[in-house]
Amino acid sequence: MALGKQGDRNGKMFIAWDELPKSPGHVFYDRLQSLLNKAGFDSFVEGLCAPLYASRKGRPSIPPGRYFRMHLVGYFEGIESERGIEWRCADSLSLREFLLLDTGQSVPDHSSLSRIRSRLPLELHQEIFTWVLDVITHAGLVQGDRIGVDASTMEANAAMRSIVRKDTGEGYRQMLYRMAKESGMNTPTNEDLSRMDRQRKGKKTSNKDWESPTDPEAKVARMKDGRTRLAYKPEHAVDLDTGAVVGVDIHPADQGDTKTLSETLKTTKKNLEKVGKAPSLNNPTELIADKGYHSRAVLKELDDSLWKTRIAEPKRKGLNWWNGDHDARRAVYNNRIRLGSGKACESAKRRTELVERSFQHTLDRGGMRKTWLRGRENVEKRYLLHVTGFNLGLLMRKMIGYGTPKGAADAWNLVFVGYQTKSGWILLVFAVHEEHPNNLMPVAAVSKSLV
Structure with a gap:
């Protein structure tokens, strides 16, 4: 056999179909594709988007299902920018298959994602989130009995030095x-x-x-790590029985928790109504939050409503003065009584675990701790799709045991096979993937002589 050299490559004018590179498939994305197809994802999305496009004339657009799939890839792969999403999809045969691209089709350019996002309104992105929420509800991943609420910070695509x-x-x-x-x-x-x-004294930004002249909706805020940056404030409402995010909003970063809670609860109530898990006066949903959400006005508004509050109460110095506001007094004491139960302690622990986990997956592992988009509406559109990916990950974890592509790709088990020969023992070690048990990968062989 002669030595092959890189300079010996010659371009081919024609290539046979069976010689084209083909994807071996990806366990996670293949199962996710099957899930979306079975639920009718593409037909649902195309029905929503049809009024936004010309009915007859014009060049066919990029299928909207491909746009949403690319953003799901951005979440599962932890990619920050849309340029990165484009590059990753173009580099992977299995992702091309997931995007339903034909052999001669190229991956949509990152600028196409921007144009499609501008065309599709925020309400349509919310409909996609609710559709996936309905899918996971039928799988038993939304109960609607206990909701935990918390907020975090997301760095904006604007520099402090430019204000x-x-x-x-x-x-x-x-x-x-x-x-x-x-x-x-x-x-x-x-x-x-x-x-x-x-x-200089009195320095205050x-x-x-x-x-910011580049993103006026971004607000100066203190980040979780102590830095001062221009930022947005994502807020999650999480089902504490399953970990699914049932409501999400992007708020200005300078608004406190007590100001943003009502808007997040409205969004959550609307989403729960669409999936048949809406709270009622006869069967209110428990609302668990930390002491940042505690205020007389909040508790007074939520008392005897659709929400049964278990909001942690900060330590007070001295006595409470009610000044004749008996409704606020009753609401605060009712909340305090509910906090004294063992159920409240268990719910508070669940809130700390599950709500923080949702932020860890969407912001840190998912690549959205800093956004590369500008404008609150654009940020919220992509963030909704990120949280949609998080909920799909919960369903995938229930189906195959893994909620991310990396976890599914690493799902290998070791199989030990030993047998005796005339002169001793031989132990063979194989790696077997859970989804492809017929494919054995040799790992090691150990022999021991009895002579």
Whole structure:
């Protein structure tokens, strides 16, 4: 046999069909594809999107099901940007199969994802989320008896150094330069400006006075790791019996938990109604939250409503003064009584575990801790699809035991086969994949002589 060299490659004018590279398949994506096809995902999506496109004339668009599948790939693969999603799909034969691409078709460009996202309204993305929620409800993954609520932070695609004053349009660096000139510095250097910024009193970057020119809806906020950044605030409502996210909203990062709770509960109630798990006055749903959501106004609004609150109460210094507000007093004491039960302690532990797990998967592992989109609506559109992927992952975990492609690809078991010969023992070790038990991969062979 002669040595093959890279320079010996010659291009072919024609290639036979059976010589084309074919995907060996991927356990996770093949099962997910089967799940979506069985539930009628593409026909449902195309029915929703049909009014947004021309009925007869025009070049056929990219199938909307492909757009949503690419964003599901972004979640499962933990890809931050849409450019990265495009590259990953083009690089993998199994993902091309998942996107239902023919041999001569190319993966949609990242700019096509942006155009389709602009065409499809936020309400349609919410319908996709609700459709998947209905699918997992039929699989027993939505109970609707206990809901845990919490929020996190998501860094926006805007830099703090680019913020400008709302009244004058003056940038932060320009303001420091002007103040340095007014203090007597003729030619202040960057070091002088940084020193003056650290030493000046009353330094405060307020959302009331400052905004980002590239993303005005992003707000200055303290991140979970202590940094100050322009950010958004995702808030989850999670079923504490199954871990499924039943409601999600993106709020301005400068709004407190007590201000955003009502909007998230409205979204959650609407979603639960669509899947047949709506709370009622006769059978209210338990609402579990941390002490950041505790306020008299919140408890007063939710008392004797569709929600039975178990909201942790912060420690107070001194006595509570009610000033004649008996409804607030009754709501606070009712919530306090419910917190004293053993069921409340168990629910609080479940909330800490399951709600934080949903943020860990969508923000950190899923690649959305920092968004590359601008505008709250655009951010919420992609984030809804990310959380949709999270819920599908729960269903996949129930079906095949693994909720991510990496977990399914690593699902190998070791099989030990030993037999005796005339001179000793031989032990063979094979690796067997759970989904393909007929394919054995040799790992090791050990022999021991009895002579």
